[in-house]
Each structure stands twice: as C-alpha cells, then as structure tokens.
Amino acid sequence: MKIAVSSDHAGYELKKEITSYLKEKGFDFQDFGPLTADPVDYPDQALLVAKAVASGAFTKGIIICGTGIGISISANKIKGIRAALCSDVYSARMARAHNDANVLALGARVVGVGLALAIVEAFLNEAFLGGRHEQRVAKMMALENQ
Numbered sequence: 509m510k511i512a513v514s515s516d517h518a519g520y521e522l523k524k525e526i527t528s529y530l531k532e533k534g535f536d537f538q539d540f541g542p543l544t545a546d547p548v549d550y551p552d553q554a555l556l557v558a559k560a561v562a563s564g565a566f567t568k569g570i571i572i573c574g575t576g577i578g579i580s581i582s583a584n585k586i587k588g589i590r591a592a593l594c595s596d597v598y599s600a601r602m603a604r605a606h607n608d609a610n611v612l613a614l615g616a617r618v619v620g621v622g623l624a625l626a627i628v629e630a631f632l633n634e635a636f637l638g639g640r641h642e643q644r645v646a647k648m649m650a651l652e653n654q
C-alpha cells in the first residue's frame with residue numbers, strides 16, 4: 509500500500525504527527541507537503557494527493573486542513589476520488605468497509621492527535637466489504653458523469 513499525504517498550513521502540525529506515525533509503523537508513504545507552516549491553499553494540496561491516488565500511483569491518501577471540509581470537498585472534485593472526512597474511528601472504518609473511500613480527510617482543529625492517529629489506523633487497516641456495497645459504490649462513481 510502506498511499512501512500520499514498532504515495538508516494546508518492549518519493541518520501542518522498534525523501532518524507531521526501522522527507522517528511520524530506512518531514511518532514508525534513501516535508504511536510506504538510520500539509527503540506531498542507543505543514543508544513549512546506558511547499559508548497554502550487547501551485546494552492546491554488536495555489536488556496533489558487526489559491526482560496521485562486517481563492515477564493509481566498511490567493506493568490511499570490522507571489530507572488535512574483546519575476542519576477537513578475544504579480539503580475533502582476539493583479532493584472529491586477529482587474523478588476517481590472518494591474522500592471521507594472522519595472525526596471518529598467508527599466513521600473511518602465504515603468509510604472503508606461500505607464506501608471504499610480512498611482518501612481520508614481530517615480536521616486538525618477538530619480532532620486531537622491521539623484520535624487522529626486512531627482514525628488513520630482504522631482507515632488504513634479496514635478492508636472494503638464488497639458484496640452489496642459494490643453496486644452502491646459504482647452508482648456513486650457514476651454520479652461523476654452527471
């Protein structure tokens with residue numbers, strides 16, 4: 509599994525915690541920046557990760573802004589992306605099991621570090637259930653053509 513990670517300035521500190529966690533756990537990941545806490549626009553950062561995942565070069569993405577809202581809306585504009593904004597572990601598990609989400613969005617001003625890492629762990633470890641969820645995910649993706 510290859511993971512693409514990015515944030516805006518509001519998510520910068522939490523991104524550092526998450527990349528440290530991914531490194532410690534031995535995940536294969538790439539940090540798409542930013543490399544400082546200077547202001548950047550979340551759509552630009554969302555695009556980097558969304559393109560990386562949509563292209564197939566990366567399996568999953570993790571994106572962080574202040575609320576997680578702007579960066580998740582932005583990522584979901586890119587074809588092939590199913591970005592889920594999660595603030596609890598259950599939602600992160602269901603985002604994978606039922607929705608086959610390929611990008612996790614977090615709000616650094618919403619969740620603390622401990623909860624954020626638990627959400628990341630749940631998201632990365634939960635598998636898509638398939639079955640009855642297949643056609644729903646397919647219908648969801650067909651909405652891209654409306």
Ligand code: RB5
Pocket residue numbers: 516518519550573574575576577578579
């Ligand atoms: C930046 O101040 C903030 O607007 C951004 O991180 C995010 O919360 C937007 O959705």
